[in-house]
Amino acid sequence: MPHIESNILQVERRIEQIDIKGQYINLASAICLSGHLNVTELHAQYTQNIAQNDTGSVLQIGVDEAGRGPLLGSVNVAAALLPRAWSGLIEEQPLKDTPLSILTDSKQLSEKKRDILYPLVQQYAVGHIVADIPAAVIDQINILQATMLGMRLCTEVLLETLTKHLDMEHKRFFEVLIDGNRCPDLDSAKLVKLGIEESALDCQAWVKGDGRHTSIAAASILAKVSRDKTMYALDAEYPEYGIAKHKGYPTRAHMEAISAHGVLAAHRRSFAPIRKALEGEH
Template sequence: MLIAGVDEVGRGPLVGDVVTAAVILDPNKPIAGLNDSKKLSEKKRNALALEIKEKALAWCIGRATPAEIDEINILQATMVAMQRCVSGLAVKPDKVLVDGNRTPDFGIDAEAIVKGDGLIEAISAASIIAKVERDNDMMALDELYPQFGFGKHKGYPTKAHFEAIEKHGIIEQYRKSFKPIKNLLEQKS
């Protein structure tokens, strides 16, 4: 049975896409050290992401943009991004295991597993490549807008991030429906 693991990264940040990944691991090509991406160093995540992409039977990234998040809300946008990464797999899985407590309709058997990113290798693998992808997005945004510090806080609502927003305003990539951004926009209008 082919199992696709699915996880998301970036529901909490104020900026950028929510990123999901689906991975079908090859049972004949084991990968040592898979775990919840949050429990791994950046260096370890980056190395594992390359190995996962090399050894997996199939993998795919799915995204939902800030505009989509603003239109349908972060939860629904995450579900859409998950559907995109599963439908984009080159190999069709028999079952999908999703980290968390809910799963969208993939048109095939699916199960949500709370803390699955630390329990199921395929979900750990998805967690890792989604995290690396989202971090790379933030590094690219950091190059375009170094004054915001995206490379450090990765778009999360930190004190330094709020100070940068206060000083430099809001760029197009912000999620305008998120309360801190929405409140700032209302204050300015």
């Protein structure tokens, strides 16, 4: 079947202000989100035969992050919706004999395999969103809250995009599967406006979920590879820091480069090693 470009909806968002528990916060730097929705596949997977098959009304969205630990750069978060038959527990092999058959936790895969999977996940996911949460926002609200915010925004933007192209007259159920031990605080009022009642949304935290569920694993690939791309871009700009090798993590080589060349704008100033390095400069 030919690829119909007009049915691929590109999604781009730039968030400069955010409502967190009723308080509007001007972000220190914009959060950028990007992704796409395959409208044709959405209808084929989750609309057709819905009356005959009630499971067609359940959409499982996997969410994962990459880059919580580094001293440098953004934390990246992704949300992914796979074709219905490909969604499920990895151990039950729903991806067997598919182009994503090697998909699992991105940390368990070589960089070469992640790079192979990245365009395939983008191609075959029904929908996906990737958020880039810059260092300035991490410093502003802390790394945990920045990660939770990224998970919230990815989920809400993907849900908003999906509901615009779904027949919401049918009862739809959404399962949001978060890698980790806690779920983000989603804006329930906003979701109700989209036609998603609280009873129709089940947010689940999955410890080590990227090795357990295909949709979380897909999100982990998107988050990890997109973050690595930003690290390679920084490496090209600042080759003396060796960023391509350490990806911003606090290795000995990274710390020595900071001592020799100073702190970059992209370093996370709220992280203790960077804070100490800055104190040493004064």
